Amino acid sequence: MGTYIPTQMAGQTDVPGVWAVGNSADVSAMVVASTASGVLAGAHVNADLIMERFG
Incomplete structure (x- = not known):
């Protein structure tokens, strides 16, 4: 059907x-x-950035 990028x-x-x-x-x-x-x-990216900064 097409190509895709494998993701979680x-x-x-x-x-x-x-x-x-x-x-x-x-x-x-x-x-x-x-x-x-x-x-x-976007929610997961935001959570990762918060953990990187404050975690």
């Missing part, structure tokens, strides 16, 4: 600090699913 559930890749969401992580994702994955990844 929230969009994290094997490369530290690199996240992939939407159709780059799931080629079958429609607009709503792509948007939702972006929101989820």
